[in-house]
Amino acid sequence: MKPLQAKLSKYTAPQEAKAAGVYPYFREISSEQDPEVIINGKPVLMFGSNCYTGLVNDPRIKEAAIEATRKYGTGCAGSPFLNGTLDLHKKLERKIAEYIGKEDVMIYSTGFGVNLGVVSTLTGREDYILWDEQDHASIIEGRRLSFSQSLKYKHNDMESLEKQLQRCDPDKVKLIVTDGVFSMEGDVANVPEIVRLAKQYNAAVMVDEAHSIGVFGEGGRGICNHFGCSDDVDLIMGTFSKSFASLGGFIATDKEITNFLRHHSRSYIFTASITPASTAAALKAMEIMESEPELQESLWRNTKIALEGFRAAGFEIGSTSTPIIPLYVRDNFKTFAITRDLLNEGVFVNPVVSPAVAPHDTLIRFSLMATHTPEQVKEGLEKITKVFRAHGVIE
Numbered sequence: 001m002k003p004l005q006a007k008l009s010k011y012t013a014p015q016e017a018k019a020a021g022v023y024p025y026f027r028e029i030s031s032e033q034d035p036e037v038i039i040n041g042k043p044v045l046m047f048g049s050n051c052y053t054g055l056v057n058d059p060r061i062k063e064a065a066i067e068a069t070r071k072y073g074t075g076c077a078g079s080p081f082l083n084g085t086l087d088l089h090k091k092l093e094r095k096i097a098e099y100i101g102k103e104d105v106m107i108y109s110t111g112f113g114v115n116l117g118v119v120s121t122l123t124g125r126e127d128y129i130l131w132d133e134q135d136h137a138s139i140i141e142g143r144r145l146s147f148s149q150s151l152k153y154k155h156n157d158m159e160s161l162e163k164q165l166q167r168c169d170p171d172k173v174k175l176i177v178t179d180g181v182f183s184m185e186g187d188v189a190n191v192p193e194i195v196r197l198a199k200q201y202n203a204a205v206m207v208d209e210a211h212s213i214g215v216f217g218e219g220g221r222g223i224c225n226h227f228g229c230s231d232d233v234d235l236i237m238g239t240f241s242k243s244f245a246s247l248g249g250f251i252a253t254d255k256e257i258t259n260f261l262r263h264h265s266r267s268y269i270f271t272a273s274i275t276p277a278s279t280a281a282a283l284k285a286m287e288i289m290e291s292e293p294e295l296q297e298s299l300w301r302n303t304k305i306a307l308e309g310f311r312a313a314g315f316e317i318g319s320t321s322t323p324i325i326p327l328y329v330r331d332n333f334k335t336f337a338i339t340r341d342l343l344n345e346g347v348f349v350n351p352v353v354s355p356a357v358a359p360h361d362t363l364i365r366f367s368l369m370a371t372h373t374p375e376q377v378k379e380g381l382e383k384i385t386k387v388f389r390a391h392g393v394i395e
Contacts, residue, residue, distance in 0.1 A: 050242040306325055339364065366380075
């Protein structure tokens with residue numbers, strides 16, 4: 001065995017989980033990702049999706065993707081920098097800029113690629129990136145690639161953020177980067193206070209709206225719109241793989257920033273463009289989100305039912321106020337076992353264990369879609385309560 005394989009063969013955690021019958025990943029779904037999916041030939045309630053609008057199986061979006069494929073083919077065979085820019089891409093960029101309320105938009109092939117390419121590129125060696133300790137992994141990877149000084153502040157702690165801002169050279173560039181809605185815990189960033197501090201210390205602000213577009217704001221425009229802070233946030237990031245029911249991502253900002261990024265952001269320049277089908281799907285999803293407010297109304301109805309139900313049953317759910325509800329277990333193995341038992345009960349949820357979180361913070365991530373019925377939410381509540389009680393997590 002070569003040294004590389006010998007070193008990596010020591011990683012046996014997946015094999016151990018499989019041997020114990022609790023390995024919870026790569027579960028094969030053989031149907032569309034609706035509120036109910038098919039796994040191993042059986043119907044399962046889906047409470048693990050990030051498509052908060054529930055549009056991923058909407059026939060109008062499917063048809064838009066099909067028509068775009070007929071016209072443009074299945075791919076672009078190149079990056080947007082070279083041969084991979086379609087008129088359809090430019091149309092989507094203009095529509096998002098209008099939707100978000102920014103001068104310009106750049107489309108990336110993935111949401112991860114947006115954060116990786118933007119955060120790593122904007123600031124220089126003598127500048128600063130200030131980031132929430134629970135920011136998404138893509139933000140973490142972006143700041144790791146940057147040559148800038150990296151200053152972490154405590155989660156959603158504005159006093160901690162201000163202390164870090166005070167450490168910065170006032171004449172250098174300072175970029176504060178935060179999730180709008182934190183993807184595992186479901187809590188909301190204090191964007192108004194971040195904006196206030198940014199003004200006081202002459203810093204720029206970037207907000208990742210991956211889990212808040214389609215959920216908050218007028219027509220699903222996100223948490224910055226919800227707080228009335230869009231004009232004061234310098235960069236707004238979003239992804240198409242969640243509420244937009246597609247694949248890809250974008251950064252919405254001013255033209256000075258996009259001009260620089262278009263010629264320096266490596267995950268943009270050196271990655272093939274988003275496919276025509278994904279582009280058309282995102283366009284159609286945005287149109288539906290704007291014109292059908294009942295989607296958000298349904299999502300928040302389901303969220304209210306779930307939050308009240310989990311609290312009444314004695315679950316520990318932290319400070320979430322969103323369709324992302326963390327059900328704390330605080331034990332790695334038990335989190336895996338609960339995930340297995342819930343799947344056997346016909347409920348799909350996602351386990352979140354170390355090293356993604358600290359061992360004492362392991363949880364089941366329960367997430368809602370606008371297309372869940374109240375009856376499905378209540379059935380999920382009942383089955384999850386039953387399994388958590390069986391494992392002694394709640395009384």
